[in-house]
Amino acid sequence: MVWTKDADSGTWTDEYDGAEKVFYGMSQAFKRLNREHGSVYTICRITGPAGSKPLGEEFRQAWKRLRFDFPALTVFEAGGKKTYLEPTQANIETWAKDTFWVDDEAEAAREVVPNLHLRKLPCLVFVSRSSEVLFHCSHWRIDALGACMVLDRLFAILAELVAGSQLETPRWELENKHLSPSLEDAYGCPKEVTLATEAKAQEIRQRNFDVAYPSAGLKYQGDQTTLPGVHRCQTVTFGKKVSEKLIRACKSRGFSVTAAVHAASAASVFESDDFGCDGYSTVVSVNLRPFLPPTSTYACGTYVTGITHTLRRSRDGGGDNNSFGLWSRQLTSGYREDWEPKAYLDALREVYRVHGQTMVSLLGSRPAASNVTVSSLGVIDSYLRRDHGKVQVEAFHLGSAIMGRQPTLYIWTFGGCLTLSVDYNEAYYSEKQIGDLLHSIRSCLGKELGVDMSPLG
Structure with missing residues (x-):
């Protein structure tokens, strides 16, 4: 799709593309309950010297400057289209007022997250008591790694401000040049349907x-x-030594940490499954940025897709964990090869069109899925630096608001420490259930890899 401008009003509009339509539709599924599914939130605890201004005011100035680099932060839905207003002094101030605030009451940023539903725009909150920064954004606008990239740039700007530097005044009339393209446009996905793209879409279906x-x-x-x-x-979260041992153990066996955690999760689900299913299928998020032309504007966009992987239960009497190594190697190979990245990306528009149609046609005809989605973010430090001079990122957390029965298992390292984090909905799972899931994953990893998986603190 292409952004077009109304010359009289200075308003730019663009249609939702295929991936955006799917994510937007999912986000609105529980609108009647004032709930938003899938919104991304990122929390960072920071340290920095006291400047001449309160840190909240410095954040506000950095946030206003950040929008020039990532104007997609100002895009909103109107009339079923993505809408962007050219910046004026008045609407820049209005945007900042609507999207940034200091919370002096909450003890921690996680207390704020449950209240951030169905917002018209992304938001940034500085929780003063815990010195935490909370960034929240609808998933149709951004993905997990994009959220990290946004905060990395924000902290770089903030570091300049607290150091007393004078920020260069942006040429606001050029802000629209930084609007992010959709995933399909960023890749250059053909709009015409061919026999090859149709066949690929049906294969994925x-x-x-x-x-x-x-x-x-x-x-x-x-x-x-x-x-x-x-x-x-x-x-x-595991300490550096435990994390390093786990990484080495996986590497020596020829599979990735993500595959090992995925396999351990599958073993846990099979162990607790009451239905006796022979297969366990789950969606694994795939970062598509490596397949796109490099540009910094790609922080604000949903440049991710989900690939389904299916594992088969062992029936040889040796228990489920005896399949751990086989599953881990199968997944490692599957992550890299079996979805055929080029053919998949060439067929993106048709893939999402067929996916959307199938979702609608199956609505209510099958029991709600309760498998565990896997989202591996890799090394967060590659997207969000810890050291920004006078601003240091001491702790990191990322998650998404889950309204369905499929929890999301996030996997990442930050500062050399491996974290496993599960987002879920309390209506469907108790704290004990999810705690048992994480404990089972830890136990499986420890047993299969010979590593003491004792967590920090």
Whole structure:
């Protein structure tokens, strides 16, 4: 799609592209309950010297400057289209007022997250008591790594301000040059449907909806009519030594840490599954930025897709964990090769069109899925630096607001420490259930890899 400008009003509009339509539709699924599914939030605890201005004011100035680099932060939905207003002194101030504030009451940023639903625009909150910065954004606008890139640039600007530097005044009339393209436009995906793209879209449909069904899943609370409650999160972080040992153990066995955690999660689900399914299917997020032309504007955009992987239960009497090594190697190979990246990206528009149609056609005809989505962010330090001179990022957390029965398992390292974090909804899972899931994953990894998986603190 292409941004077009109304010369009289200075308003730019663009249609939602395929991936954006899917993510936007998912985000609005619980609108009647004043809930938003899938929104991304990132929390960083920072340290920095006291400047001549309160840190909240410095953040406000940095946030205003950041929008010039990433004007997609100002884009909103109007009339079913993405809408962008050319900057004026008045609307810049209005945008800053609507999207940034200091919270002096909350003890921690996680207390603020459950209240951030269905916002017209992304927001930035400085929680003064914990010295935490919370960035929140709808998933149709951004993905997890993009959120990290946005904060990296924000902290770089903030570091200049607290050091007393004078920021260069942006040429605001050029801000629109930095508007992010959709995933399909960024890649250059053809708009014309060909036999090849149609065949690829049907192949992906079969993979997602036929091969992947039925699937083992977590036992959830309530039934098909149970409405979502509050989003929750549980996290376990391992120290550097444990993390290094785990990474070495995986490497020596020929598979990735992500694959090992995914396999351990599958073993846990199979162990608790009451339905006796032979297959366990789950979506794994794939960062598509390596396949796109390099440009800094790609921080604000949903440049990610999900590829479904299916594992088969062992029936040889040796238990489920005896499949751990096989699963881990299968997944490592599958992550890299079996979805055929070029053919998939060439067919993106058709893939998402067919996906959307299939989702609508199956609505209510199958039991709600309760498998665990896997999202591996890799080394966060590659996207969000810890050291910004006078501003230091001491701690990092990322998650998404889950309104459905499929928890999301995030995997990342930051400062050399591995973190496993599960976002879920309290209407469907208890704190104990998710705690048991994380404990089971830790136990499986420890047993299969010979590493003491004791967490920090």
